[in-house]
Amino acid sequence: MALRVTFVAAAGSSSRLNERFEDDRPLDQAGWSEVQRVAPELLPLAAADLRYCSPNPRSRATGDGLGYAPLVQLALRDCDMGRWRGLTLGEAMAREPEAVDAWLADPRATVHGGESLLDFITRVGGWLDTRPLEENFRVVAVAEPSVIRAALVYALKAPPATYWNIDVRALSRVSVTGQAGRWSLRIEGVSPQRARM
Template sequence: MTSRVMLVSPAISGALREARFDDGCPLDATGAARARSAAGSLPAADRMLASPTVRCRETASALGLDATAVAALAGLDVGRWRGRTLAELGADEPQAVAEWLADPAAAPHGGESVHRLCARVGVWLEEAARLPGRTLAVVEPEVVRAATVRVLGAPESAFWRIDVAPLVATEFSGRAGRWNVRLGSALGPAERSPG
């Protein structure tokens, strides 16, 4: 049985635009409009899921998906850093930021480490691999990074070297525990048939 998982990153929000750790802010007007214009551009899916964040749920809705929020697909819990920018943290806690970026097991913010995120997403992927058909999920960029690291068998230090733009689909397909990855298909306006 071939498993298919498509992960879609959320549209732009104020936090994403400001390079601020997610603090529950909604999509901005541009992000919502872009997601609405891409509605209908995704393939049919047997399961539609979303990270429980506001921007992922709003993106799924704007894309016309009736997605169920799944805790296992939550973004990285950055603890007390929530709502702050990396620039602010670099000025206030340079040692903690350096440790966090260098060591996947570090969690100086009191939240979840990159290592734990990769493990959590890896478990979810193993479960998704046992389901027939296609799973489509709108997830935070760090969930896409964690899934990519896992399926490629890359070291967790590679997590920070993967860029995930807004409204991009990353596809995983495979069987017998071996995955293939198709990176970075930008979502655009759905093609409408004439008439």
């Protein structure tokens, strides 16, 4: 018996370098346009048995815009970044370079006063492992790219440092299949996007 959980990355409009920790900005016009453009491709996922989303405004708006009417799951919230909340990586580096270096090097570090990367991965993995298990049961979850990276690291039982090497683009999707403690990655494709270099 296997469960299929499809993650859809929330829409966004800022470049990777402008991403903010625990960013709670709503979708802008560019984000809405992206959702409308890919909706025909992602709308079939609305037939999932359960539909969830992160509590982040962009995740909720993306799920609603795709017709999923998702239930908010607190376990799918972004990593608690403590005093770095709302900062870009560059801004945090300018303020506390040694602390950022320690955080990037050690997945157990909580130098920002928030959640460690390892705790974040474990929290998201715990959510994944507690989904209902029924034959051919399908779940869709709209989440921030960081949450999806954490879920993939957990599902693949990869070292926590792998988190930094996974690129999840806005409105892309990826699935994991299996059951608690036994997950497999299933590549389903990436939604067409504007060329970004």
